[in-house]
Amino acid sequence: MKKSHFFKPAQKLTQDSHWVALVGNPNCGKTAIFNLLTGLHQKVSNYPGITVEKKEGTVYAQGDKTFNLLDLPGTYSLSAESFDEQIVSDQVLSWAKGENPPAVIVSVVDASNLSRNLYLTTQLLDLDIPTIVVLNMMDQLKDSSQIEIQKLKKELGVSAVVPISAKMNWGLDALKSAIQKSLVNVAQTNHQSQWINQDISHQIKLLIEPHFSSSKFAAAHALRRISRNESLNGENSNIEAIRNSILELGYNTDTLEATLRYKWIDGILPFVQPKIRTKIQKETRSERWDKILTHPWMGPAIFMAILYFIFQSIFTWASIPMDWIQAGIDNIAIFVLSNMSPGMLRDILVEGIIGGVGAIVIFLPQILILSFFLTVLEDTGYMARVAFMLDKSMTKMGLHGKSILPLMSAYACAIPGIMSTRTIDSWKERLVTILILPLMSCSARLPVYTLLISAFIPPITVGGYFNLQGLTLVVMYFLGTVTALILAKIFSQFIKEKSSSSFVMELPPYRVPITRSVIRQVFIRGKLFLVNAGKIIMAISILLWFLASYPKVDSSLTDVNPIHHSYAGKIGHAMEPIIRPLGFDWKIGIGLLTSFAAREVMVSTMATIYNVEDRGDETVNLREAMRNDVDEKTGVPVYTPLIALALMVFYVFAAQCMATFAIVRQETNSWKWPLFMIAYLTILAYAGAFIVYRGGLLLGYS
Amino acid sequence: MTLIDLSPGEVGTISNIKGNRHLQNRLVELGLLSGTDVRLVKCTPFNGPVEIKVRDSYLSIRWDDAQLVELK
Numbered sequence: 119m120k121k122s123h124f125f126k127p128a129q130k131l132t133q134d135s136h137w138v139a140l141v142g143n144p145n146c147g148k149t150a151i152f153n154l155l156t157g158l159h160q161k162v163s164n165y166p167g168i169t170v171e172k173k174e175g176t177v178y179a180q181g182d183k184t185f186n187l188l189d190l191p192g193t194y195s196l197s198a199e200s201f202d203e204q205i206v207s208d209q210v211l212s213w214a215k216g217e218n219p220p221a222v223i224v225s226v227v228d229a230s231n232l233s234r235n236l237y238l239t240t241q242l243l244d245l246d247i248p249t250i251v252v253l254n255m256m257d258q259l260k261d262s263s264q265i266e267i268q269k270l271k272k273e274l275g276v277s278a279v280v281p282i283s284a285k286m287n288w289g290l291d292a293l294k295s296a297i298q299k300s301l302v303n304v305a306q307t308n309h310q311s312q313w314i315n316q317d318i319s320h321q322i323k324l325l326i327e328p329h330f331s332s333s334k335f336a337a338a339h340a341l342r343r344i345s346r347n348e349s350l351n352g353e354n355s356n357i358e359a360i361r362n363s364i365l366e367l368g369y370n371t372d373t374l375e376a377t378l379r380y381k382w383i384d385g386i387l388p389f390v391q392p393k394i395r396t397k398i399q400k401e402t403r404s405e406r407w408d409k410i411l412t413h414p415w416m417g418p419a420i421f422m423a424i425l426y427f428i429f430q431s432i433f434t435w436a437s438i439p440m441d442w443i444q445a446g447i448d449n450i451a452i453f454v455l456s457n458m459s460p461g462m463l464r465d466i467l468v469e470g471i472i473g474g475v476g477a478i479v480i481f482l483p484q485i486l487i488l489s490f491f492l493t494v495l496e497d498t499g500y501m502a503r504v505a506f507m508l509d510k511s512m513t514k515m516g517l518h519g520k521s522i523l524p525l526m527s528a529y530a531c532a533i534p535g536i537m538s539t540r541t542i543d544s545w546k547e548r549l550v551t552i553l554i555l556p557l558m559s560c561s562a563r564l565p566v567y568t569l570l571i572s573a574f575i576p577p578i579t580v581g582g583y584f585n586l587q588g589l590t591l592v593v594m595y596f597l598g599t600v601t602a603l604i605l606a607k608i609f610s611q612f613i614k615e616k617s618s619s620s621f622v623m624e625l626p627p628y629r630v631p632i633t634r635s636v637i638r639q640v641f642i643r644g645k646l647f648l649v650n651a652g653k654i655i656m657a658i659s660i661l662l663w664f665l666a667s668y669p670k671v672d673s674s675l676t677d678v679n680p681i682h683h684s685y686a687g688k689i690g691h692a693m694e695p696i697i698r699p700l701g702f703d704w705k706i707g708i709g710l711l712t713s714f715a716a717r718e719v720m721v722s723t724m725a726t727i728y729n730v731e732d733r734g735d736e737t738v739n740l741r742e743a744m745r746n747d748v749d750e751k752t753g754v755p756v757y758t759p760l761i762a763l764a765l766m767v768f769y770v771f772a773a774q775c776m777a778t779f780a781i782v783r784q785e786t787n788s789w790k791w792p793l794f795m796i797a798y799l800t801i802l803a804y805a806g807a808f809i810v811y812r813g814g815l816l817l818g819y820s
Numbered sequence: 821m822t823l824i825d826l827s828p829g830e831v832g833t834i835s836n837i838k839g840n841r842h843l844q845n846r847l848v849e850l851g852l853l854s855g856t857d858v859r860l861v862k863c864t865p866f867n868g869p870v871e872i873k874v875r876d877s878y879l880s881i882r883w884d885d886a887q888l889v890e891l892k
Contacts, residue, residue, distance in 0.1 A: 231876040233876070345845060373837075373848040380851065398858070398874075402878075506880045510866055622881050622885070624850075625879065
C-alpha cells in the first residue's frame with residue numbers, strides 16, 4: 119500500500135471517464151465496501167457550496183489496472199429531499215444529462231432486505247449506464263431467503279450480480295474483477311426493468327424532456343414532476359390535465375413512481391427468492407435485543423451507563439497520550455530553540471506555529487477515542503435506537519432524536535458535533551442543534567476550569583460526600599447543558615421549517631462493526647479534525663503571537679513585562695473598562711482575546727503574562743502566581759474565588775473558538791447564523807459573569 | 821382504523837396514507853404500499869414515535885405521522 123498517496127490526494131479523481139459510482143441505501147454496508155476496496159487511498163472533500171462529504175478513492179487491483187471510485191451518501195430514493203439525499207439525486211440528474219457520468223454504477227443492495235433496496239436499484243437502471251448489483255450481507259441470509267443470482271441478473275438485465283459479504287471479507291475480489299470487466303467491455307446498455315406501464319407512458323408523453331440520454335430516465339423524471347405538480351416550461355394547464363387523466367386511471371399521482379416500481383419489484387421477487395414467505399410476525403434477533411435495549415426504562419438506563427463509560431474513558435484514558443503529545447511538542451520546541459539562532463523566524467516557529475499547532479494536536483486523543491465510540495455505536499445500529507427512544511423528549515425541546523449524537527460529540531469538540539448534524543433531515547431541528555452546540559462544555563474548556571478551580575476553589579468536602587472542586591466542575595458542565603436545552607426550546611419557536619422532509623427513520627438490524635472499517639473511519643475523522651481546525655488555529659496563533667510580541671521593547675530599559683507594551687497589552691488595557699464590571703482585569707482581557715484561537719490558549723497566555731516557565735508544571739507555578747498577584751496601589755488580591763467563578767461562567771457561555779464559527783458558516787452556508795451565535799453567546803457570557811460577580815458581591819462574598 | 825389503533829404485536833394491512841405529499845412519498849418509497857402488511861412492534865411513552873415492521877425493515881415513525889397511515 120502506498121501510504122504517501124493518501125496525504126497527496128489525487129487531483130479530481132473522478133474527472134477521467136473511467137470512474138465508478140457506489141450507490142446504495144443507508145445501512146447497506148456501502149461505506150464498509152468503499153473502505154475495503156480503496157484502503158487508505160481516499161480523499162474526503164466537500165461538495166461545492168454545501169458540506170456533504172464527498173468521498174473519492176482509488177482501487178488498486180492485481181496488475182496495473184486501477185479505477186477511481188466515488189462513494190455517494192446513502193439514500194433510499196432519487197426523489198428524496200434531505201441534505202444527503204439531495205446530493206445523490208442532483209448527481210444522478212446530471213449523469214442523466216450526460217454530464218460526466220460514471221462508466222459503471224455499483225448498486226449496493228442489502229440482501230436481507232431485498233425489495234426495499236431494489237427500489238433504488240431500479241431507479242439507477244433507468245440511466246442505462248452499465249450497472250453491477252452487489253448483494254451485500256449474504257452471510258445473514260437464511261436458507262428460506264436464498265436468492266437466485268442468475269434469475270436476478272436476468273430480470274434486471276444488469277451486467278453482473280455479485281454476492282459478497284463485507285463483514286466476512288469475501289467476494290470483494292470478484293467484485294473488483296466484475297467492475298474491471300465492465301470497464302473494458304463497453305457495450306450499449308438497455309436495462310430490462312420495464313416498471314412503467316403502457317397506460318402511464320402514454321399519458322406522460324408531453325412531459326418527456328429531450329435532454330436526457332435515456333428514455334426510461336426521462337419517463338421517471340416526468341413522474342417526479344407530476345408528483346411535485348411541477349410543470350414543464352410553465353404550462354400549468356398541461357400538468358393539471360395529465361394529473362387528472364392519471365387519477366381517472368385509478369392511480370395516486372403523488373406516489374405514482376413508487377407504486378409502479380414496487381409493483382414491478384413485487385412481481386419479480388417470487389422468481390428471485392422462490393422459497394421466501396413473508397413472515398411479518400417473525401421476530402428477528404435484533405427485535406429480541408430491543409426488548410431490553412429500547413425498553414421504556416431499562417433502555418434509557420443502559421444508555422446512561424454507556425454514556426458514563428464513554429466520558430470516563432475520554433477523560434482518563436486520553437490523558438496518557440495527551441501527556442506524551444505535550445512532552446513531544448515541548449521537546450520539539452526545545453530542539454528548535456537550541457538549534458536555531460534567535461530571531462523573528464525562530465520566535466514565530468516556536469511561539470506561533472509549534473505552540474498553535476500543539477494546542478490543537480493535544481486534543482487528538484480525545485477526538486479519536488470519542489470518534490471510535492461514536493463510530494461503533496453508529497455501526498452497530500445502537501445510535502438509531504437512542505434516537506428512537508429520545509425523539510419525544512428531544513422534540514419537546516425543539517431538537518430531534520438524532521440530535522443526541524452531535525450533543526455527545528460536542529463534549530469533546532463542537533466541530534465534529536456540528537459536522538454530525540448532517541444526518542438530521544429537518545433543517546429547523548438541524549439548525550437549532552447547531553446553534554446550541556457551543557454551549558456543551560468542550561474539552562478545550564477543561565484546562566481553563568482546571569487552572570481556576572485548583573487556584574481558587576478550596577479542596578474541602580461539602581454535604582458529607584462531595585469534593586467542592588469536583589462539584590464546581592460538574593456545575594459548569596451542567597450549567598452549559600441546561601442552558602443549551604432551554605435555548606433550543608426558545609430558538610425553535612422562532613425558526614421556520616425550511617425543508618419538508620418526513621421523520622421516518624430506519625432501525626437497522628444490530629450488527630457487529632467491521633474492525634477495519636471502524637479504524638479507517640476514526641482515522642479519517644482525526645485527519646479531518648486536524649486539517650479543518652488546524653488551518654484556522656495556526657493562522658490565528660501566528661496573528662496572536664504577533665500581537666503579543668510587537669512592538670518589541672528593550673527589556674533592559676524597563677522592568678515591566680514587555681507584554682504590557684505589546685499590541686495585545688494595549689488591547690487588553692483598552693478592554694478593561696468593558697470587563698471591569700465582571701471583576702476582570704486587563705490580563706484576563708488578553709486571555710479572553712487569545713481564547714479566540716482556542717479556549718485552552720488562555721492558560722498559556724496567562725503563563726506568558728506572568729513570565730512563568732512554560733515547561734511541564736506550568737499550572738502549578740501559574741496557580742501560585744495568580745493567587746499572589748496583588749494590586750500595586752491597594753495591595754488587594756487581583757483575583758478572588760468570586761472572580762474565578764465569574765470567569766468560569768464566562769467560559770461556559772462565551773463565543774471563543776473561531777474554528778467553530780468557521781464550520782457553522784460552512785454548514786449553514788451563510789454568515790447570518792455564525793454571527794447570530796457570536797452575538798447571543800457573548801450576551802449570555804457577559805450577563806452570566808455579571809450576575810455571578812455582582813450578585814456574589816451583594817451577598818457579601820469576595 | 822390507523823396504525824396507532826393496533827396494539828403492539830398486532831398486524832394490519834395498509835389501505836391508504838394521508839398527509840402531505842412528502843410523507844406519503846417517503847412511506848411508499850420505504851415499501852408501505854396499500855395492501856402491504858405492517859406490524860406494530862412497540863410504542864414509546866407519552867405518544868413518542870412508534871416502531872413498525874414492514875417488509876424486512878423496522879422503522880420509527882412519529883405518532884402524528886402514524887395516525888395518517890390508514891388500515892383496512
